[in-house]
Every structure is written in structure tokens, then in C-alpha cells.
Amino acid sequence: MDIKKVNEQENTLEIKNLVIHYISDDEVVKAVNGVNITIKAGKTLGLVGETGAGKTTTALSILNLVPEPQGKILSGEVLLEGRSVFSMNPLELEEVRGDKVAMIFQDPMTSLNPVHTVGAQIAESIAIHRKVSKQEALKQAKEMLELVGIPGERANEYPYQFSGGMKQRVVIAIALACSPDLLIADEPTTALDVTIQAQVLKLINELRQKYHMSMLMITHDLGIVAEVCDEVSIAYAGRIIEHGNLEDIFDHMRHPYTKGLFDALPDIEARRSELKPIKGLMPDPTNLPTGCPFHPRCDYAMEICSQSLPQTKWISETHCVECHLYNDTNESRL
Amino acid sequence: MFKFVVKRLFAMIPIILAVTFVVFTIMYFTPGDPTNVILGNEWSETASAQLKAELGLDQSFIMQFFHYVKNLVQGNFGMSYITRAPVGDQLLARFPNTLIVVAGAMVFCVGVGVPIGIYSGVKPYSLFSNVTMVAGLLGVSLPIFWLGLLLILLFSVQLGWLPSSGLDSFASLILPSLALGSNYMANVMRTTRSSMLEVIRQDYIRTAKAKGVNERNVVLKHALQNAMMPTITVIGMNIGALLGGVVLTETVFSIPGTGRLLVESINKRDTPTVLGCLVIMAVCVAISNLVVDIIYAYIDPRIKAQYGGGKG
Ligand SMILES: Nc1ncnc2c1ncn2[C@@H]1O[C@H](COP(=O)(O)OP(=O)(O)OP(=O)(O)O)[C@@H](O)[C@H]1O
Ligand code: SF4
Ligand SMILES: [Mg+2]
DSSP states (O other): OOHHHHHHHHEEEEEEEEEEEEEOSSOEEEEEEEEEEEEETTOEEEEEOOTTSSHHHHHHHHTTOOOTTTEEEEEEEEEETTEEGGGOOHHHHHHHBTTTEEEEOSOTTTSSOTTSOHHHHHHHHHHHHHOOOHHHHHHHHHHHHHHTTOOGGGGGSOGGGSOHHHHHHHHHHHHHTTOOSEEEEESTTTTSOHHHHHHHHHHHHHHHHHTTOEEEEEESOHHHHHHHOSEEEEEETTEEEEEEEHHHHHHSOOSHHHHHHHHTSOOTTTTOSOOOOOSSOOOOTTSOOSSSTTGGGOTTOOGGGGTSOOOEEESSSSOEEEOGGGSTTOOOOO | OHHHHHHHHHHHHHHHHHHHHHHHHHHHHSSSOHHHHHHGGGOOHHHHHHHHHHHTTTSOHHHHHHHHHHHHHTTOOOBOTTTOSBHHHHHHHHHHHHHHHHHHHHHHHHHHHHHHHHHHHHSTTSHHHHHHHHHHHHHHHSOHHHHHHHHIIIIIIISOOSOSSOOSSHHHHHHHHHHHHHHHHHHHHHHHHHHHHHHHTSHHHHHHHHTTOOHHHIIIIIIHHHHHHHHHHHHHHHHHHHHHHHHHHHHHTTOOSHHHHHHHHHHTTOHHHHHHHHHHHHHHHHHHHHHHHHHHHHHOHHHHHHTTOOOO
16 A cells, blocks of 8 residues: 555545535526535534635535536545545445535524424434344434433434424434544534534534544634634635644634734623624625636735735645735745 | 214215205206106196196295205115106116216226336436426326327228227226327326425435435325325325216217216206215215325324324
């Protein structure tokens, strides 16, 4: 076995140069435009970005579940422990989904099948992947329910009998049922109120550690990132414009957009009276700006910014950024 | 659930009474003297008056209706003006034929319409889907009469494969079922397709796929049950229309059923028989609506809960 291969196998997930557009009769939504993501075994990566940045689309591609027929994967690869997802046949995909990779979906209200009991919905993936009997699967499903803090006897109830927070827990239980190697959590707490948010987050974190899972945590909440992630990728208009570990991003952020994200945070300790939201609106994915997609909103924009897309620049072993400020020739850095 | 069914059965009574009243009123106020029909050439003032007294036709409208209902409750549909035999016996002899034809049409429209609808909803961009949708459009616009005659011409006259009239074998059921069912089959197919299209892009379908459920079970276990609601509604609503269509079908294919009996007795002003046919059909529609509601409850736990079925 050559060295390269050994290296690759340490990565639970590798996304390389992924491009996904939603193509319909009258428009092309450029959702993902060359994303690179790597998650090492056992680590948690935070994927942060505004709404419409292409986070969910990227996540769905890992399960090869980008909505058809509009969603077109135009180029790039997704490797799970070195195996390419896009070249798997349906049977291989079914084996991966729910067992190797599981996803907690963004909207718990619509993610559960209204006509099946929650118990059956959790048991289903256990029955598929663990090859156990129906009763055994249901028994394990009840244990999963208790694990996420819902009494096991409620397994016989239907989703409409559950509150939003409980549905989210069920969605989490479904995702964790087969203790996947990689857990994708797509804004698992946005649908919940603040007190439950903290509980659910704690729960995910505990279970993740218990089962030694890698995790992709999608969020636009930097507080969550600080709490659960090892590394952070900042997404903007379908690209990762900055990536690094927590220290890199929280203490040495380089990209003007990343800086804007932090400036927009309410800072309770400093009691700063005024928030500084990033000016302008997020770009229209059907009509992205030329060059650096952030340039219409950027305080540091230069002439070159509207002309060419900045290349990925590695600032240190762990930290990279896509911005013309970090050209080798440029002096005026952030 | 049991309580719900019983409650609904009782709720049917006023509906059927109301239908009976409407039909009775229409028949009562239709101009013409029934004794003319019954006595024919032997008609005379005295004979007519005597007959009216005998049949209770000299009483007030309300009393006549009251008597009719009273008899009806005892299972007595009255005497036919024409044959002077009990209408109930006629219905008993004829109604099974109608039921068979309607059931045949139903089996055809569900058995063919639902699977095609599912398939073309799951694969909406396939050639198959497009072809069946065009066929479906044709299906809803073909009149039963015309289609029935066309089928007879092709399969009975030209090819000689299937009988063109009567109802004495399975083969003789095929053409009437096709003629009667094709409109509704097309309806069922289109409804199933569009609700399948809708359901298949719901989030919970994605959840199922993300669990590793294979495509077949995604459709059969997750999508179908959710997609069936509109289809069942359409089927339920069409039962009334099917019973209407059966009048034409039985005429075209010379099937001795209630539909044809109805037409004949209207022509002959045989009021008790007309009433009997319509009451039976109304009961039929009411029962099938109840069945549809029960099926709803089995498909959707939320509806079951509303019916007071409790948990599970
Ligand atoms: N099925 C679809 N058809 C067409 N366009 C889509 C579809 N799904 C997503 N998009 C578009 O693709 C872009 C990226 O969507 P995506 O859901 O990946 O964003 P996101 O980063 O997850 O946003 P959010 O934070 O709101 O969840 C958006 O502009 C969205 O409108
Ligand atoms: S490349 Fe230019 S426009 Fe883009 S973030 Fe950097 S400075 Fe701003
Ligand atoms: Mg999203």
C-alpha cells in the first residue's frame, strides 16, 4: 500500500473541488462552486455561512442525495474513507447511508414521516443495517429514544404527537441509530428554542464522543462552533473562503468576510452598543459577482478583486484563506 | 373506531331519508296519472278511483311519503305498477349485476390506475410517464357510450374475443368494466401521479433514503401511504359517478342491472321501481363514503385520532 493511500484513509471525509448547480428551465442556481473539505477521523468540522451559501447542498452530496433532477453535480469528488461516493452503485449507497454516514436534517418538522410511528422510523435503519429482527430493532429503537431523553414507551406514537424539540430528538436518534462513522448535523438546533438548543447540542456532543464519530456541524452560530468543533470552514457563495482550527479562525481570522461575521456578533462582555452587520446582501446565486464573490460587500476590495477569483493561500499548516489581500505581492493585509 | 363507525351508520339515516324525500317529491309532482299506465286500455273513471284507493294514491302527499318510508323501513319497496310484483324482488335480482359491473370497473380503475400513477409519479420524466399521461387525458374525455360501442366493435364484432352483451361469465364482464372504468381510471391515475410527485420530494422521503432504505421501499413503505389520500378521495367521489355511468353501460351491453331497470321504469312511469332503484343507489353511495372514511383512518394516524381511535 502506498503512502498516499494510507494518508487518505485517515480522513473520514474528503470533498474535492465540488461544483453543484441547480439547473431549471429558466435559471441556474450556482449553489456550490468548488468546495474543498477534509474531516479527519474523530474530528468535528464546523461549516459556517449565511443562508444560501450552499451548506446543505454540500452536505447532501456526501450521501449522494442532492435533489434530482435539478441538482447537477458538475465536477468534483466526495471520498468517504477513500471511496468515491459518486461512483458507488445503488446497493453500495444504501449500505453507506445511515450506517457509515448519517445526517440530522435541518427541519425536524418535515423530516419525519407522518404516517409511521417514531419507533418504527428509528428501528428501520437498525433493521436495514444491523440485520436484526423487527422486534429486536424496535427494542433498540426504544433504547435510542431514551438515549435522546424521550421515554421509550412513546415509541408507538406518531410524529404529530411530538413537540418540535422532541421531533428534533427523534431525528437525532434516527441519525445515531447505527452509530455512524460520520455524522452530518445540519443546523440541528436552529428550529429549537434557546434552552432546548443547549440540551440538544450537549446531547449530540456526548453521543459523538461516546461513539467516536467524526462530525460535520453545519451552523451559522459561531458560539456553537466554539463549543463543539475542532476546525472551521467558512462558506461564502458556494466556496470555502477560509479554513482553520478554532484558534486560527477565532483569534487570527484573515478573510474580510470572516471578520465581518465576528463583528456582527453581539458582544455581551464588551457591551458594545452597536452591532456591525455585514453591509449589503448575500449574493444572488443565479448571478454571482465576477472575481471574488464578496467584492461588492468588501471594505478592502481592490481592483483585482472584481477581476479574478483569489486562489487558496495556505498561511500556516492548518490555516488557509481565499483573498487577494494575501497575494505574495500584496502588503496591505488585514 | 368502532364507535365512530356506528355513529356514522346512524348519521346515514337522515341522508338517505333526505334523498328519498327529494326523489319522492319529484316523482309525485311529475305530471301524469299512474293509473293510466297501469290500467292501459281498461282505464275508466271508476276503475281509476278504485285503484287509487287501493294504492293509497288518494291520500295527501305527506301521508303517501310517510307510508312509503314506513314500508321502506320494513324492507318493503312497494309494488311495481307494471308487473304488480314487489319492487324489492326486482332489485334483489338486478342489483347484484350492477354491483358486479361497478366492482369490475373499480378493480380495473384501481388495479391499473394506481400502479401506473405511482410509477409515472416516481419517474415523471420517463417516456412511459408522458405516454400514460396523454392516454389518461384521452381516457377522461371519452364518453362511455362511444367507448363502449368502440370496444364492442373491436373485441366482439371484429376479433370475436369477448361477448358483447349479457353478464354470465368473467369474459362478459371485461368490456363493460373497461367502458365504465376508463374515465375513472384516468382520473385515479392522474391523481395518484400528481400526489406521488408531491410526496416524493418531501423531506421525510429524503430522511428515508438517508437511512439506506432501498428505492422500492422508499416508494412502497414511505411515499405510497402518504400519496394515497387524494387517490382515495377521488375513488370515493367517483363511486356516485360510476353508479350514474352504470346506467349507460348496462344499456350498451344489455346487462340486466339496476341502471337499466331505472331507465325502463322511468320510461314506463313506474314510480315505485324508480324510487327503489334510486334509494338503493343512495344507500350504496353513503356506504362507500363511510368505507372511504374508514380507509382514511387506517392510512393517516392523525385522522384516526380525530375519530377517537386513541393511540396507535
Ligand atoms: N432543490 C433546489 N432547487 C433549486 N435550488 C435550490 C434547491 N435547493 C437549494 N437551492 C438553492 O441553492 C442555494 C444553496 O442552498 P443550500 O440549501 O445549500 O443553502 P444553505 O447554505 O444550506 O442555506 P441555509 O442556511 O438557509 O440552510 C440556495 O440559493 C438555494 O435557493
Ligand atoms: S479578495 Fe478582495 S474583495 Fe474578496 S475578500 Fe479579499 S479583499 Fe475583499
Ligand atoms: Mg441549509
